[in-house]
Amino acid sequence: MISRETLAKRFEGVPKESIEILLRNVRIREVLENVWKRYRAGMKLEYDSGFDRVFEEVFRLFFRPLELAISGMKKVRLFLPPPDVGKLYDIQLEMVEGYKDLSESLALHLELTVDMLKKYAVPEGVKNLIDAVMKSYIDTLNELSLFEIRDIEIGSEALFAFTGRTFEYLRNFLKNWNEFVDLYYEFRTMMKDTYRGAVEEFIRNLEFVEFENFQEFMNALFDVIAAKFDELLKSEGYLDVQARMVGSLMDYFYYYRRFCEEILENNPANPVATVSQIDEAYRRITDLRRKIAELERRVAELERRVSG
Amino acid sequence: MMQIRPWSCEYEIVHEDWLFKLLHFRSKPKLKTPVLMCYAFINRPYILDLHARVSVVRRLLDAGLDVWMIDWGYPKRADRYLTIEDYIDYIDFCIDEVREHCGIDKITLHGYCLGATLSVIYTALNQEKIRNLVIQAPPVNFETDNTLAVWAKHIDPEKISRALGNASGDLLNLAFLLVDPVRLIVGKYQSLLDNLENEKFVENFFYMDHWIFDSPAIPGKLYEEYITRWYHRNEIMRGEFEVKGRKVDIRKINVPTLVIVAERDHITPPEAAIPFFNAIASRDKKLLVSEKGHIGLTVSSSSHRKLWVDAVRWIVERSG
Numbered sequence: 001m002i003s004r005e006t007l008a009k010r011f012e013g014v015p016k017e018s019i020e021i022l023l024r025n026v027r028i029r030e031v032l033e034n035v036w037k038r039y040r041a042g043m044k045l046e047y048d049s050g051f052d053r054v055f056e057e058v059f060r061l062f063f064r065p066l067e068l069a070i071s072g073m074k075k076v077r078l079f080l081p082p083p084d085v086g087k088l089y090d091i092q093l094e095m096v097e098g099y100k101d102l103s104e105s106l107a108l109h110l111e112l113t114v115d116m117l118k119k120y121a122v123p124e125g126v127k128n129l130i131d132a133v134m135k136s137y138i139d140t141l142n143e144l145s146l147f148e149i150r151d152i153e154i155g156s157e158a159l160f161a162f163t164g165r166t167f168e169y170l171r172n173f174l175k176n177w178n179e180f181v182d183l184y185y186e187f188r189t190m191m192k193d194t195y196r197g198a199v200e201e202f203i204r205n206l207e208f209v210e211f212e213n214f215q216e217f218m219n220a221l222f223d224v225i226a227a228k229f230d231e232l233l234k235s236e237g238y239l240d241v242q243a244r245m246v247g248s249l250m251d252y253f254y255y256y257r258r259f260c261e262e263i264l265e266n267n268p269a270n271p272v273a274t275v276s277q278i279d280e281a282y283r284r285i286t287d288l289r290r291k292i293a294e295l296e297r298r299v300a301e302l303e304r305r306v307s308g
Numbered sequence: 309m310m311q312i313r314p315w316s317c318e319y320e321i322v323h324e325d326w327l328f329k330l331l332h333f334r335s336k337p338k339l340k341t342p343v344l345m346c347y348a349f350i351n352r353p354y355i356l357d358l359h360a361r362v363s364v365v366r367r368l369l370d371a372g373l374d375v376w377m378i379d380w381g382y383p384k385r386a387d388r389y390l391t392i393e394d395y396i397d398y399i400d401f402c403i404d405e406v407r408e409h410c411g412i413d414k415i416t417l418h419g420y421c422l423g424a425t426l427s428v429i430y431t432a433l434n435q436e437k438i439r440n441l442v443i444q445a446p447p448v449n450f451e452t453d454n455t456l457a458v459w460a461k462h463i464d465p466e467k468i469s470r471a472l473g474n475a476s477g478d479l480l481n482l483a484f485l486l487v488d489p490v491r492l493i494v495g496k497y498q499s500l501l502d503n504l505e506n507e508k509f510v511e512n513f514f515y516m517d518h519w520i521f522d523s524p525a526i527p528g529k530l531y532e533e534y535i536t537r538w539y540h541r542n543e544i545m546r547g548e549f550e551v552k553g554r555k556v557d558i559r560k561i562n563v564p565t566l567v568i569v570a571e572r573d574h575i576t577p578p579e580a581a582i583p584f585f586n587a588i589a590s591r592d593k594k595l596l597v598s599e600k601g602h603i604g605l606t607v608s609s610s611s612h613r614k615l616w617v618d619a620v621r622w623i624v625e626r627s628g
Contacts, residue, residue: 002504013310014514015521017481025497058493062486065478218498226490233455233487243462250471257471279388279473286389293397 002026017061024057032221036214045203047196055195066184069249073177076256093152107138166262173255176248183245190238198228310511312518314352316360317369319377323405327387329379330402332409333365338372341439341627342410345377346399348422349530350480352522353379355606356420358515362607364616371620373416373627376406378423381524385473388528392426392537395530396551399430403437414439416623421445421576421602425538428584429549432556435563440626442619444568445576445602448558448584449545450538454577455487460539469528477523484520488574516607545583558584564592566622568615570605571597594622 004023011019031050039045114134118127202224211217232238261274323330345365347353356377357365368375378399383390399417406415417438419427424446431438450457468475485492503509526534543549549556567585569578578597585595598605598615605611 002501011310011514013312015517017521018514018517021493021497022500025494025501028494029498029501058489061493062482062489065482215502222490222494222498226488226495229488229490230455234453234458239458239462242459243464247464247467250467253471254467275385275473279385282386283389285386286394290394293401 021061024060028054028057029218032218033214036217039206039211039217045206047200047203051196051199055192058195059191063188066187066245066249069252070181070184073252073256089152096152103141107141110134110137161266163262163266166259166266169255169259169262173252173259176252176255180245180248180252183241183248187241187245190232190241194228194232195225198225201228310514312515314354314358314515314519316363317357317365317375322376322409323402325398327381327383327390328398329381330405331377331379333369333375333377335369335374337369337374339374339624339627340410340412341414341416342374342376342406342412343368343416343418343442343623343627344399344402344406345375346417346419346423346427347378347380348420348424349380349395349426349526350422350523352519352524353377353420353423355519355603358519358607359511362512362609362612364606367612367616367620368623371624373623374410376402378402383474383525383527388469388473390527391529392429392533393551395426396430396433399426400434403430403434407437413437416440416442416627418442418623419444419446420606422447422534424448425544428558428561429544429551429556431563432558432561433551433554435561438563440564440566440623441561442566442568442623443581444619445570445573445581445605446567446584447538447576447580449580449582450542451545452577452579454574456484456575457539457580459483459487460535463535465532465535469532472528474525474528475531476525480526481521481523484575512607516603545587559587559589561588562590564626565590566594566596566619568596568598568605568619570600570602572600573602573605575602592626596622 004026007022007026008019011022031053035045035050111134114130118130122130199221202221205224209220211220257275261276264270264272264274265277318334319331320334321329322332345353345356347356357363360366365375365377380395403415403417407413414437417427417431417440419425419442421444424443425448427441427443428446428448431441450460465475468479472479500510500513503513537543537549541548544556544558547555547557547559565585565588567581569576569581571578582595585593596615596618598611600608600611605615
């Protein structure tokens with residue numbers, strides 16, 4: 001068997017999809033040649049991990065983009081604030097307000113102490129200096145606490161700055177993503193069960209047939225699998241799952257995009273146009289192009305008439 | 309390193325409209341009536357001129373015909389609002405260009421796959437500009453039970469175009485492969501592994517694969533219309549399809565018509581074309597049936613030995 005490296009090098013200029021499928025077929029053949037050897041040696045065949053490997057090699061191309069959508073969303077979730085963040089801000093706000101109260105009490109306490117000192121212990125010439133230090137201390141304290149508290153207050157109120165639609169899109173994209181994940185596993189299970197059923201049927205029937213060579217053996221196996229898939233792919237159950245899976249994936253994409261766009265479009269400092277805004281421009285340009293084409297047609301028609 | 313260079317015949321771009329192009333193949337035609345080829349808006353039109361050994365374009369040129377071709381290009385997001393009407397309008401524009409260039413009133417319109425569907429619509433509305441209609445693997449009746457048609461009836465195209473803008477080439481490729489995953493992913497490539505020493509086999513294989521995976525997107529609105537109006541509602545066969553308020557009535561088509569179908573076509577089975585063939589009013593009509601599949605019809609050596617000889621003869625006899 002020619003090596004995967006040699007094949008990849010020989011067919012460097014061909015489509016990447018072709019290379020991937022070709023290399024997967026090399027692996028499929030390696031696995032099945034081992035199965036063939038066991039069969040030829042008179043060993044009883046069973047569905048095993050080798051057949052699982054063949055399944056993966058055949059269907060990775062289809063599963064990969066769907067699994068990427070799942071793992072991509074898992075990463076997106078890391079960027080979303082978890083539900084407890086709002087509560088965290090509230091707790092932090094309470095804590096800072098407590099600290100502010102404490103600071104103010106401390107300032108009052110200092111004021112009283114300084115008053116007593118001024119009255120009983122400090123010479124007349126130093127009193128003005130003590131007043132100035134006290135005032136500066138209290139001003140600084142107020143400024144600092146004001147800044148910190150406002151920052152936290154804004155944090156706890158940020159969610160109110162989002163539009164109602166933002167939350168609608170958020171709910172919709174999470175709902176559709178959850179549905180998509182469930183349906184994807186249902187879809188995958190249907191494929192796997194069909195494949196496994198076909199392989200087991202092929203193995204059961206081995207005692208009634210004989211194969212001259214590996215080629216015949218492999219072709220017969222894949223004929224059985226292909227026939228089972230012909231049935232599956234047109235079955236009501238499959239059609240329903242496929243349609244809902246594609247629908248929920250597309251809705252997840254759409255609502256996720258709209259969620260991001262809603263935040264951006266409502267932020268006056270946003271420096272970029274959203275896809276929906278650009279789409280609207282494309283729609284208008286297409287309409288204008290149609291109008292121009294129609295005008296050009298009419299002008300050409302008039303010119304033809306004039307020239308007789 | 310393997311080099312794949314489709315397009316074996318030389319051509320010039322006569323007109324370019326951002327996305328669409330009108331191509332004119334260089335030749336010294338002997339026959340009066342030019343042929344305008346209109347390929348599908350799925351995949352690329354060079355399947356008709358994939359390489360010299362299996363080029364339908366070359367066959368037509370060698371027969372003395374003047375050959376033109378519409379290239380629907382690679383739609384971008386900016387093209388997502390194009391509709392079937394825009395495609396029909398461009399066919400009309402190209403036909404007028406060809407008529408003017410050649411100084412004739414009527415041309416031969418040659419449609420392939422969904423390009424045949426567009427050609428049928430155009431012909432039904434503009435018979436005065438069509439001398440002959442040639443359609444290969446034409447989906448006109450969408451009430452068929454092949455897997456692709458069954459899937460199309462179950463999907464919601466608006467969800468796809470709303471999410472992606474266009475129906476992307478990758479998405480379409482996966483759908484076309486998933487229709488028959490075992491034969492297309494395993495059977496086909498295992499036979500390549502068995503024929504690695506056969507240079508001609510390998511070259512043909514990768515020319516085909518290059519074409520298969522060179523998939524343009526379908527503009528979102530066009531995709532919605534194509535799935536909803538053709539697959540879900542079968543509007544053309546039912547006489548309900550309209551273009552700018554004009555009803556498309558295939559029963560009124562009476563130009564000479566050649567219909568080429570493939571028995572093993574899993575995309576456009578013969579049932580997608582034969583009801584059309586039976587419905588049209590043309591007295592001069594012919595049905596050619598190949599034992600090949602949707603693409604083998606065009607690129608197999610056996611098709612070029614027999615089918616295309618007959619098809620080209622039919623066209624030539626009506627192009628003087």
